[in-house]
Amino acid sequence: MRERAVELWDVIRSSLSGASSTELAVGLGAAILALVLLALATRGLRRRWRVRRDRRRSRSRHEAAREREPPVAIGEEYTVGVQEFSHHHSGDRHAVAKVEGFVVFVTDVPGDVQPSDTIRVSILSFNRGRTSATATFVGRA
Incomplete structure (x- = not known):
């Protein structure tokens, strides 16, 4: 070598x-x-x-x-875990949660709610492509 x-x-x-x-x-x-x-x-x-x-x-x-059907229905209430918060372009604070992997943006969330808290929400509407939903805060779970 x-x-x-x-x-x-x-x-x-x-x-x-x-x-x-x-x-x-x-x-x-x-x-x-x-x-x-x-x-x-x-x-x-x-x-x-x-x-x-x-x-x-x-x-x-x-x-x-x-392509899949949303696992939530308008008017129904669900118990979800808050994953994070996002700020809407209007300046509002929205909680981001998921139901069976389906994204739900929650409005009117009190300021003392933190990520990983469990809350009750009511589904208000779907987005245009039905890939996410908007919900309103009902209460703590």
């Missing part, structure tokens, strides 16, 4: 022996630049592929949600 490495080194040295130091420096600089550009291109492509994969997953899950 060592003998092969020595032979390889001798071949490299003999092929470079006719080159000037300027030519070697230019060649080395070009090789380093090529490696840096390759690393940057690979990084950018991996990032782009990851974003595309995430978009595909999101789109397919959205399509699946549009």
Whole structure:
């Protein structure tokens, strides 16, 4: 193994022996630049592929949600766990809950309700695509 490495080194040295130091420096600089550009291109492509994969997953899950019937009915009351809060574009604070994976935005939630609290809600309406619903706060469970 060592003998092969020595032979390889001798071949490299003999092929470079006719080159000037300027030519070697230019060649080395070009090789380093090529490696840096390759690393940057690979990084950018991996990032782009990851974003595309995430978009595909999101789109397919959205399509699946549009195809199924909502597990809630308008006017019915449900007990849900608050997962998080979002702020509507009007500035109102809405609780975000799920019923069998179906997103429910809850309005008129008191300020002392925290994520992971269990509340009772009444379903008011569905969004245009029937992929989520709007509900109003009824009380604590």
